[in-house]
Amino acid sequence: MGSFSLLRRVAGAIPSLIGVIIVTFLLSRALPGDPAVYFAGPAANAESVQQVRESLGLDKSWPEQFVRYVLDLAHGSLGNALTTGQPVLDDLVQRLPASMELTLCALLFAVVLAVPLGVLAAAKPDSLVDHLCRALVTVGAAFPTFFVALLFVYLFYYLLGWVPQPLGRLDEIYYSMPPTVTGFLLVDTLLAGDLEAFRGAAAQLVLPSISLGLFALAPIARMTRAAMLTALGSDFVRTARANGLSRRTVLFTYAFRNALLGIVNTMGMVFSFLLGSNVLIEQVFGWPGVGSYAVSAVIASDYAAVQGFILLMAVAYVLLNLAVDLVAGLIDPRVRFEG
Amino acid sequence: MSAPPLLAVEGMSLDFRTRDGRVKALDGISFEVQRGEILGIVGESGSGKSVSAYAIMDLLDDNAELGAARLDFAGADLLAGDRSALRGMRGREISMIFQSPRTALNPIRPVGKQIEDVLVRHGPVPRRQAKEKAIAALRKVRIPDPERRYDAYPFELSGGMCQRVMIAMALACEPMLLIADEPTTGLDVTTQAVILDLVRDLVDHSRMAAILITHDLGLAGEYCDRVVVMHAGHVVETAPVADLLARPAHPYSARLIAATPSSASSVDGLASIPGNLPNLLRDDLPLCRFRERCDRAIARCDSDPLPATEVAPGHLVRCWRPL
Numbered sequence A: 001m002g003s004f005s006l007l008r009r010v011a012g013a014i015p016s017l018i019g020v021i022i023v024t025f026l027l028s029r030a031l032p033g034d035p036a037v038y039f040a041g042p043a044a045n046a047e048s049v050q051q052v053r054e055s056l057g058l059d060k061s062w063p064e065q066f067v068r069y070v071l072d073l074a075h076g077s078l079g080n081a082l083t084t085g086q087p088v089l090d091d092l093v094q095r096l097p098a099s100m101e102l103t104l105c106a107l108l109f110a111v112v113l114a115v116p117l118g119v120l121a122a123a124k125p126d127s128l129v130d131h132l133c134r135a136l137v138t139v140g141a142a143f144p145t146f147f148v149a150l151l152f153v154y155l156f157y158y159l160l161g162w163v164p165q166p167l168g169r170l171d172e173i174y175y176s177m178p179p180t181v182t183g184f185l186l187v188d189t190l191l192a193g194d195l196e197a198f199r200g201a202a203a204q205l206v207l208p209s210i211s212l213g214l215f216a217l218a219p220i221a222r223m224t225r226a227a228m229l230t231a232l233g234s235d236f237v238r239t240a241r242a243n244g245l246s247r248r249t250v251l252f253t254y255a256f257r258n259a260l261l262g263i264v265n266t267m268g269m270v271f272s273f274l275l276g277s278n279v280l281i282e283q284v285f286g287w288p289g290v291g292s293y294a295v296s297a298v299i300a301s302d303y304a305a306v307q308g309f310i311l312l313m314a315v316a317y318v319l320l321n322l323a324v325d326l327v328a329g330l331i332d333p334r335v336r337f338e339g
Numbered sequence B: 001m002s003a004p005p006l007l008a009v010e011g012m013s014l015d016f017r018t019r020d021g022r023v024k025a026l027d028g029i030s031f032e033v034q035r036g037e038i039l040g041i042v043g044e045s046g047s048g049k050s051v052s053a054y055a056i057m058d059l060l061d062d063n064a065e066l067g068a069a070r071l072d073f074a075g076a077d078l079l080a081g082d083r084s085a086l087r088g089m090r091g092r093e094i095s096m097i098f099q100s101p102r103t104a105l106n107p108i109r110p111v112g113k114q115i116e117d118v119l120v121r122h123g124p125v126p127r128r129q130a131k132e133k134a135i136a137a138l139r140k141v142r143i144p145d146p147e148r149r150y151d152a153y154p155f156e157l158s159g160g161m162c163q164r165v166m167i168a169m170a171l172a173c174e175p176m177l178l179i180a181d182e183p184t185t186g187l188d189v190t191t192q193a194v195i196l197d198l199v200r201d202l203v204d205h206s207r208m209a210a211i212l213i214t215h216d217l218g219l220a221g222e223y224c225d226r227v228v229v230m231h232a233g234h235v236v237e238t239a240p241v242a243d244l245l246a247r248p249a250h251p252y253s254a255r256l257i258a259a260t261p262s263s264a265s266s267v268d269g270l271a272s273i274p275g276n277l278p279n280l281l282r283d284d285l286p287l288c289r290f291r292e293r294c295d296r297a298i299a300r301c302d303s304d305p306l307p308a309t310e311v312a313p314g315h316l317v318r319c320w321r322p323l
């Protein structure tokens, strides 16, 4: 894909981002509750509430508030969060790596399990693997994530004691936080050469990653199986077989690479979905990510923080789609050339 | 017929299990391919031409049930060893090309690489030499500028070019038999002639034989040495092509010929044969599957299994009342 068409794709995302900015603004205004009341505190009287309202600029009309919001955005500011007293941008940047690390681990877990499963299921229809795959897809789709998470905590922490206390990314009583380089603890601990802390961080990651990943398992396995079945039933696989290519070549070089296109698309979708839906998992595991940040912001009707979170998700979504397009272009020459 | 045939199919039957019942797609078909000839298989849509080829090549869907008395190729039993004998021959001794060449090639792999895959698979060919050989294969099917086309993807080539690539792939290892299943459907008349001339040429100038599957009797008349006429999973007539066109013995063949426009082959003449193929799902298929469309039927057609009558040397017909 040339840099020109890449630019065009980025430019194509701008209208949706503008839409997102508007919708975010309206949505956060539609939240129940009055932030001024919340922040004036329980002892406040009408006068002090009014004072808070004015200091927050909430006494202005919506259009005025919107103009201010957009102007701030243009200066790279998402406003200040009332809950933390810090700029929302700083909060998000600081917390994003935690969510990213969790989401990536969850996705990795799901992909490593679901893709081979889907491939095997498609290669041998009606075999044991196929039935396993189908059962998993059904079960995976049926259980709510947070229920599974709670169940896991009860089972593996409370009953069996296999994993450390599900509170945060690293138990700072036993391990020291590595200096922040990437924000990914698994990477930073290694960079700091602290293997103990690495193991500690990994141990904290296992349960939330699996709980979240289980959720991604079903769609990826289903898509892999379906895409593989389509590819294996296609004309070009028949040609490959008629020309005596080995089963391995047919399965991987011919069928799988073609199926990959659909799989990568699904992975992009699932990833953005996970990024948003790990809100619940972060709550259960006390994970200091953007999800738990958003939850407290919503509870406090913290407009700036909520807007910032939704905007972040939208940008992530756009970037993700861009990445998926790029990968698709690498896999499929037809995507590359259509420009 | 003195020399042993290259391929002998004898009494091959094939059912498909489907949700609605068994599709009795082939019922005891027999034919032979001699070395150095092009055998045509003709018949209207659904008569079982493709599935016959798939059965030989072991490319049938999983719901197929094959029962064959004999399937011999160059002295080897193709059914032996859970078909492992055949698997070793595919792409090397027997190759097949398909209709709709655009979808029959891997869309995301350069065509040269696809030819290389076949070369590397079947011979001790080092990758470096493989590229030269692949380009040579492209040149052999008269693709202009083969060095450049080597890197092309199927979507960058015309349908005719794709079909030539597929032929290049099929012929890369110089097989003894090429099965071509309607290789020119969807191609324009000029390209069609180029492709079939190429096949004819290869058969005439190498040790290769070919099966040409088509529903165009005019085409078969032009390019084949002998023709097998199929109807609803039966082989109804087998004859040298000139003999068949001049003196068809089976009423179905006669109607096929009458329905084929003598000059242009662009019109799908077979559509004009009255009546339809019997539904192959039926459990009460008549002994002669042409019975219900035939105006020459006699009592015997309902009671006795089809005969195989030799009306002239090498001209077989399966009918109680041939023309």
Ligand SMILES: Nc1ncnc2c1ncn2[C@@H]1O[C@H](COP(=O)(O)OP(=O)(O)OP(=O)(O)O)[C@@H](O)[C@H]1O
Pocket: B016, B017, B018, B023, B025, B043, B044, B045, B046, B047, B048, B049, B050, B051, B052, B061, B063, B215, B280
């Ligand atoms: N997988 C399958 N399951 C069930 N029935 C099938 C299957 N494949 C083929 N058939 C049936 O077998 C019969 C013969 O099909 P075949 O494709 O060989 O016809 P054909 O002579 O090649 O026709 P065409 O000229 O349209 O290619 C048809 O009735 C078809 O419906």
Ligand SMILES: [Mg+2]
Pocket: B049, B050, B051, B181
């Ligand atoms: Mg066919």
